[in-house]
Amino acid sequence: MIHEADGCSSNIYLVGLMGAGKTTVGRQLAKRLHRRFVDSDHEIETRTGVRIPLIFDIEGEAGFRRRESQVLAELVEEPNLVMATGGGAVLAEENRRRLHDNGVVIYLCASPDVLYQRTRHDRNRPLLQVPDPLARLAALFEQRDPLYREVAHVVIDSKEGAAGALVQRIEWELKQRCQR
Numbered sequence: 001m002i003h004e005a006d007g008c009s010s011n012i013y014l015v016g017l018m019g020a021g022k023t024t025v026g027r028q029l030a031k032r033l034h035r036r037f038v039d040s041d042h043e044i045e046t047r048t049g050v051r052i053p054l055i056f057d058i059e060g061e062a063g064f065r066r067r068e069s070q071v072l073a074e075l076v077e078e079p080n081l082v083m084a085t086g087g088g089a090v091l092a093e094e095n096r097r098r099l100h101d102n103g104v105v106i107y108l109c110a111s112p113d114v115l116y117q118r119t120r121h122d123r124n125r126p127l128l129q130v131p132d133p134l135a136r137l138a139a140l141f142e143q144r145d146p147l148y149r150e151v152a153h154v155v156i157d158s159k160e161g162a163a164g165a166l167v168q169r170i171e172w173e174l175k176q177r178c179q180r
Contacts, residue, residue, distance in 0.1 A: 011081040011103030012174070015090055015148050016158065017140055018125050019118035020108040022084035024163045029170055030082035039084045043071050053129075061088075069095055076102040087140070090147040100151045104177065106170055107152035109145070110159040112137040153177070 012029065014022040023039050030037035044067050045051055055064045069092055075083055076098050089095050099105050110118075116134045119125055130136050149155065154173045158166055 009080065011076065011079070011083065012170075013076075013099045013103050013105045014082070014084045014108055015099070015105055015151060016087065016108035016110070017112075017115050017137065017144060018087045018128070019115040019122075020087075020110050021158045021163060021166060022108055025108065025158070025166045025170070026082050026084040028163055028167045032167060032171065033082065035080045035082050036078070037082050037084075038075055038078075040068065040071055040075065040089065041084075041086045043075065044068060044086075047071065065092065068092075072098060087144070090144060090151055096147065096151040100153075104154065104174065105152045106173070107148040107155045108158040108166070109148070109155055110157070112141045114159045115141075 012026075012033075012035075014026045014029075016022055023042075026039065027037050041052055044055070044064075048055060048067070052064065055067065059067075065088065068086055068089055072085065072089060072095050075081065081103075085095075085099070089099070112134060115137050119128060119137075120133065122128070128136055154170070154177075156166060156169055156173070
């Protein structure tokens with residue numbers, strides 16, 4: 001297990017498309033590392049008092065992205081944090097810079113087909129409320145995969161394996177980084 005005494009006290013930020021496992025893995029990772037866990041989308045909902053689909057309905061995606069950038073700017077300043085970002089957090093260059101410069105960014109990567117299987121019944125994902133959600137996921141993957149890879153310090157394939165196995169893989173990667 002990695003502890004601050006190991007000299008590896010950087011925040012950990014999980015990025016990836018919706019359904020990649022950021023929240024599930026992040027919660028378990030934070031528990032194992034004895035850190036606070038935050039899901040940036042849930043933080044936005046807590047601060048606004050409404051669900052993300054309603055923010056999209058009222059303010060559009062641009063309004064939501066402004067809120068997201070503000071929340072990320074505040075959260076990256078907190079110590080001992082494991083954060084699951086929203087899937088689109090990497091769209092803004094300032095967010096990518098903040099995440100990359102203020103912690104270790106882990107990209108949980110999975111194919112659009114895998115992501116579709118995980119998200120197809122979830123109505124709380126505004127970008128997937130379209131006639132062909134799989135095509136939307138493929139388009140989002142094509143757009144965002146290069147951005148996730150640009151910001152990531154570590155890329156983990158999240159298509160297979162339970163969350164616990166992914167947490168162990170991340171811990172191993174973090175330990176390797178700490179020993180450098």
